Amino acid sequence: MDRKDGACLAITVLVVDDSAFMRQLIKQMLESDQEIQVVGVATDGVDALKKVDFFQPQVITLDLEMPRMDGLLFLAELMKKQPLPVVVVSSLAVEGGEKTFKALELGAVDFITKPVSKPSKDLWQIQDELIQKVRAAAQVRPELIKKLPSSTGVESAFFSEEFTTGIVAIGASTGGPRALHYILANLPADFPWGIIIAQHMPREFVSGFASRLNSLSPLTVKVAEGGEEILPGRVLVAPPGLQTGVVKRGNKAIIKLEKSDAL
Numbered sequence: 001m002d003r004k005d006g007a008c009l010a011i012t013v014l015v016v017d018d019s020a021f022m023r024q025l026i027k028q029m030l031e032s033d034q035e036i037q038v039v040g041v042a043t044d045g046v047d048a049l050k051k052v053d054f055f056q057p058q059v060i061t062l063d064l065e066m067p068r069m070d071g072l073l074f075l076a077e078l079m080k081k082q083p084l085p086v087v088v089v090s091s092l093a094v095e096g097g098e099k100t101f102k103a104l105e106l107g108a109v110d111f112i113t114k115p116v117s118k119p120s121k122d123l124w125q126i127q128d129e130l131i132q133k134v135r136a137a138a139q140v141r142p143e144l145i146k147k148l149p150s151s152t153g154v155e156s157a158f159f160s161e162e163f164t165t166g167i168v169a170i171g172a173s174t175g176g177p178r179a180l181h182y183i184l185a186n187l188p189a190d191f192p193w194g195i196i197i198a199q200h201m202p203r204e205f206v207s208g209f210a211s212r213l214n215s216l217s218p219l220t221v222k223v224a225e226g227g228e229e230i231l232p233g234r235v236l237v238a239p240p241g242l243q244t245g246v247v248k249r250g251n252k253a254i255i256k257l258e259k260s261d262a263l
Contacts, residue, residue, distance in 0.1 A: 014048065025124075040054070075106040091114040110133045110136065176199050194253065196236045203240030229252050245258065
């Protein structure tokens with residue numbers, strides 16, 4: 001598709017980063033895809049709020065560490081005024097995992113980790129992932145993006161009757177961390193089934209992600225281990241780099257982990 005002729009059909013993006021090098025690099029990466037058009041760039045959160053009003057982008061890429069107004073403050077303001085799909089692109093996604101999870105809770109739909117924090121050709125490593133996640137973000141309906149509501153405070157003893165045991169399996173990718181936060185925070189402590197979660201994210205985040213969910217939920221949340229039994233009220237997060245399955249041993253459901261060349 002010719003960019004000039006198809007500009008009206010392209011995914012429009014606002015790039016927010018305090019580094020002039022990164023603004024230009026992210027623009028080049030995104031516009032290597034003929035169906036993505038960077039309509040503007042912003043240097044910090046204050047500048048970005050003005051540019052959102054002017055350019056009306058479909059998707060925003062966002063650095064977290066910026067002067068005047070950082071990424072988290074910008075997200076909070078954006079979600080109050082005009083919710084839009086935001087993909088976090090930041091070295092802090094690794095260095096400050098808690099800030100990344102907070103960004104997802106505030107409304108960001110996904111994140112990408114910069115492989116290095118300083119200008120380097122190694123940054124081109126994220127090009128394909130960046131394009132893929134911006135494309136996915138563009139499919140998210142803006143009216144469904146907002147700060148998660150507070151927990152409703154479900155009673156700890158909600159299931160007064162006997163329930164048969166079972167397993168809830170949840171698979172998630174873009175938008176998954178926010179949805180899982182909301183779901184697990186609002187389940188009662190006596191939830192009668194075990195839960196297993198497969199969330200697509202970089203391997204270095206999985207342990208922190210499980211710990212974050214554990215702090216927010218009345219249920220016990222942890223990374224699954226091979227041979228571990230799936231118990232009522234326990235949430236097991238599939239570990240990275242392995243195929244996670246469930247096998248039956250007697251009347252028990254047991255986690256089975258296997259290496260896979262595809263992962």
